[in-house]
Amino acid sequence: MRCTIRRLLIAAALLIAALPPLAAYAADLPALVRGLGVSNYDELDKAIAKLAETGDPAVAPVLEALQAGDLNLRKSDGAVVVAKRAGSGWDLFDPLTGAALGPAERSAVERIRINNALRRSLGAALGALTLMSPDPAVRRSAAEAVFKSRDPAGIEILDRAIAKETDAGIRTAMQRARAAAVLNTDAPEAEKLAAIEIIAARGDRDGLGLLNTVVNATAPDAVKAAAREAIGAIEHRLALWAAAQNLWYGLSLGSVLLLAAIGLAVTFGVMGVINMAHGEMVMIGAYSTFMVQEMFRAYAPGLFDLSILVALPVAFVVAGGIGIIIERGIIRWLYGRPLETLLATWGLSLMLQQAVRSLFGPSNREVGAPSWMSGAFELGGLTITYGRLWIVVFAFAVFAALLVALRRTSFGLQIRAVTQNRRMASAMGIRTPQVDALTFGLGSGIAGLAGVALSQIDNVSPNLGQGYIIDSFMVVVFGGVGNLWGTLVGALTLGTINKFLEPYAGAVLGKILVLIFIILFIQRRPRGLFALRGRAVEA
Amino acid sequence: MKASYTMGAVAGLAIYAASGMAVPALAQDTIKVGILHSLSGTMAISETTLKDVMLMLVEEQNKKGGVLGKKLEAVVVDPASNWPLFAEKARELLTKDKVAAVFGCWTSVSRKSVLPVFEELNGLLFYPVQYEGEESSRNVFYTGAAPNQQAIPAVDYLAEKEKVQRWVLAGTDYVYPRTTNKILEAYLKSKGVKSEDILINYTPFGHADWQSIVADIKKFGSAGKKTAVVSTINGDANVPFYKELGNQGIKATDIPVVAFSVGEEELAGIDTKPLIGHLAAWNYFQSVSTPENEDFIKKWQAFTKNPKRVTNDPMEAHVIGFNMWVKAVEKAGTTAPDAVIDSIIGVSVPNLSGGYSAMMPNHHITKPVLIGEVQDNGQFDIVSKTPGLVVGDEWSDYLPDSKDLISDWRAPMSCGNFNVKTGKCGGKGT
Amino acid sequence: MLTRFLLAGLDTKAWVLLSVLAVLAVAVPFMALAVPPTSPWSLSMLTVTLLGKYFCYALLALSLDLVWGYCGILSLGHGAFFALGGYAMGMYLMRQIGSRGVYGNAELPDFMVFLNWKELPWYWHGFDMFPFAALMVVLIPGVLAFAFGWFAFRSRVTGVYLSIITQAMTFALLLAFFRNDMGFGGNNGLTDFKEILGYDIQAPATRAGLFVATVVALAIGYILASAVVSSKYGKVLVAVRDAESRVRFLGYDVEKVKLFAWTLSACMAGVAGALYVPQVGIINPSEFSPAASIEAVIWVAVGGRGTLAGAVLGAVIVNYGKTWFTGVLPEVWLFALGGLFVLVTLFLPKGILGLAGDLRQRLAARRSRAAAGSNAAKEATAP
């Protein structure tokens, strides 16, 4: 949304440069702009409409400024100006010409406020105004805007635009917009039927909504019938996609569980430490992300999109380091007494929570999403949000990395040696204390990485970890302690089951059913999904 | 034999605990004010701020010379988001510390948990958070909003200004959303909304995965009628909810969401750019531009030494409640609960939105109702304000069992659930 | 026969503890009711209810120690049995409110009225009768535990797996009871009780009575538990803890052995919950939260598991500490509590009483070399 506005501005600037001075009717523009200086939303709406009616591209930047909330009323003379932050005060510009009008006090101007209704009319007006823009992206979003507004006034501009349009995709978008507008008029039946066909081809929720309005509104029966038919077709299509949608949700929930659990699969699964402070490691990871982003906000706001990438190693190191300290300080005294580790780490988690609470305060901290992680895209009938997509990818990446680390590296070999037979390992000259510390550090570090990802979808608060600790244990135990693949399969299974239950049972009941499922499953496979069998277990 | 020593220790400890707690509060030259807000556990996220604001108010008052010539002394305890502990701490404050009044609690369950204690020991509780109503106690003063001071005006706004015809009532599964949604459902139906145009959805506390539900909302919204979401989702679950809304691209211009539990504090945890235009209904916003408010914000940020620290509605509720209590005490000339309960009714103090709030006989207060739209800076733009003040309605007119009930704590009626039909005190009667 | 069975298990520790309880059972009500409030020896009702609460927790800890300390079953879900007992009692108390609720509805509790339920759900019937409720207090947790244990033990779910599914059990119940549709008041739970057995629940005398009842229940629980653990069956329990398969090959049916202790323990927990509710005045799903159960485990660990007195001691000390800290250093008390847990596990692996035991052994060791030898051997082989 932000960047589209930026593009619009550029485009508009180009336009102003390209077009000959529109002296013809530019004359009354300033007056109309001045008309925006009203506090009452309804009057403001009228003023916007007047401005839009001129159809003069020169007003686009004015409306964009209003949309962006930069348009202000100068108290001294009631002039409408664009105000940009400059230190403690403002720098003022003329909304039409963009000419600088010098600085002003903070209190010298008052922002012209808009509400949702006005945002809609602005969108529509700008849509109509920017259909001719040289920038394809702008034209596309303009078409979408008109599609939403369904403003009949847009029709003839659209016709002209469609005639000139070279990009096929944009042309379809424009035709759909036109169809939407047509359905909003009392155009002849044939034209409407054609329009309905065009909309039906679109076949998504917006199209559905539009057609529904047609059905609800007064229209000839033939039109209504056609609309109903189209609706039926779209709904059928969407129903088919629904299952896939659930699968995707399951996958993404599963990968969140995987991320949360995988660190535990190391500390608990491999080392046998019932690490109740695992959740807090995740939380620490999330807070490291917050710290890193604060740095970026302060020193390199331009590079904010990279903050997450920087946060990853930081979180890993911070959480891992704390993990090592914990292992050296507490855990190492408790090997062979798993239940004691439960108690100690529980006490530890209380302290870590309180520590974070005293350091960062109890309330949520803002962790922003980089542009490449925000928004969503349509895949057939699926809406896939980039954030979730990246988390899925990330989860699998972490899993693969860990697998390699344990299977292929000498460090991994040592870890497995120590966990399988500590005495023998040390007899063979492996420095078991180091290995223990590093292993626990690894698990904690991975938890930290999970924190980076979870900070994108959940609260960053001292309680963050508490929300995941139980689920994590469920996943690891369900999958089979000490088996990474078990953790993977366990996480994905539970996630998917949960998401397929949710539509029928509802969120709460769904979760309950999953828990009961786990309890029963453990009865069938007392050592989880991927249990070692045979005499190895006895030994 | 060692064992017997340790066991002896238990006895000693018990007795010590006993005597230690039996010592009556000595310092009589100060008036003690109890602060009962969770500083740890899940509720700390919201309540810690209220503890701070109370400390500030007490400090301010002492600068002004205290109350009845005595300094105020704040007694802070931590009920740790644990409901039985709330009752225990309330008892501790009233019996051990002998506080004159208690400011605290958040969420109905904590209030319900302490209610019997306050009634038994005849203490005073000022409850600063919006709640579901359906309660009126002689010992509790409800300075937060009742449903009619928040939910109903918000729905009216959406219906008039946004022409909303289709409603999603989404809430966390506990008593406040349940009741509020019951009231709203009845209200909407009374306005001629058909039941197929209302979707009610409940989620557990701290629900983190909103993909399916947001998708359902989208689906429900594509029926060709203007749709809005009325959210009574509880604090913790809001951040993931709004993040999901933002990501799935539900814009306020398409499906606006109006929330009753999302204020400046909650938004502090979210990047609000994708949420511009979504609404909240409160009785106060930090963006209220009145001298009182600007002064308050200045003091607050100075007190917390944090120029970015935000203010929110429950904080204002505490400001109002505290000032009312001070005024009532001075009017009564004593902190004795009975006297204060009598004198506080009718007391009116300036609120921060440029008007006066008065304590009504039903122990609820009058407030303006503001509707705000989320801005990219985490603040709210006030887009609507009720012309007058709204009186808190403890017994909703839209619930069959409570519409006949009223509450009036003045003599001679002095009843929290007077039934106008039967003319008897005590609910529906039998 | 039975008395012999019951008294058999009582050692010095037990007698000390029981006498302390006896003293408290007499002294506390006296100090609270008879002694004039002005005297430094008078007890406030706050203290009485606090002590009452501690002893409810002590009973819970006792029940937990029975399965964990003696049978090696670490339950991370014992809070569930405690809470179920509590809810059973809570339902009785709700029904006692009768028409004194804010809506004056004689039949329905308030929370049902304003969510306009039309009539009482079937599972609420009978709870207006105390005997029935009292029966349910032990029956519901008992039956749940029996069913759960029956499956879990028969399919040989052990160790951490068992712990985690007990956690799953209590977590599922937590979510279930949060649902308002369940008809247990959702998050608000059951509260605003008026009277119990016809006595005003807020009257000092009633509170004192409840306190005495709690102490008596704790004493009985203690006697019962120590009788069980000192019987031959008790030895089998410990044997199961130490070498389960050996016990099998001796011909003992380990499943039954575990199941009995497990169910008995659940019933005890239920009683504890039932006594807890009228004293704290509210029962709410958060009692089901896994955190609550883990805390109970920690009481036992602090006091010293495998020693019944230790469980009691731990529960009282930790909770007294909690009350004290939350009042004195509300801002940072979690550091103190968390620190306590860490230190105890690090330096008192056997808990406070365990420490006492060790000291005694050290003394003994100094006296005789032989004993020293066997002790050393023990240290060496101790897990």
Add this chain to the structure above:
Amino acid sequence: MTDPLLYLDGVSVSFDGFKALNNLSLMIDPGELRAIIGPNGAGKTTMMDVITGKTRPDHGTVMFEGNTDLTKLKESTIANLGIGRKFQRPTVFEHHTVLDNLELALKNPRGVFSGLFYKVSEEDRKRIEELLDITKLSPKRDVVAGGLAHGEKQWLEIGMLLAQDPKLLLVDEPVAGMTDAETEQTAHLLRAISGKHSVIVVEHDMVFVRELGVKVTVLHEGSMLAEGSLDTVSANQQVIDVYLGR
């Protein structure tokens, strides 16, 4: 001849493909003392697991006293039928005294409630004294088993085995970690109890097996390789190849 006390017929067990027992058949007569030898992984322990119900065979039957199929029963039931087992690694109840260990093993009703109300009877006390004498543990009667030396634990476990008074004793490497003298005593003891009881001894220690001087069964890769007196089997070429030869 009398029908056998224990009769394994075509028993096979496999863990993840690895055949631990392969169509093993074996016959033990009442009162017989049988030694079973074989290299590691020959399936000796697995065979015991099958007999005691710890492991369920994939195929085959294990008949006890002619009519009871042990493969259907669980450990405790089998034990109560009169089959006692001594583990390879001595396992006693470390936190119980020697006395308690024996008391728990004594042949008595195993139910929960009989356990709750059990009181040591006169004959029980006598029996325990006997066992203490046999196992030479009288002086250590009040020592916690965890504090016993390795050999003492072996003896204690044997004592517990006898306390069960089983019809069939399965003894897995009883003399591991014993001095020669103790080994000899054990041999004597086992010979003594055979006759009343049937005994199956698994051992590596050839000296010990020779001491026993009884019929020997050689297992290899889960099935029987040879059977007969120690001399005959040690003459057997196959046996030499797979086992003795090394």
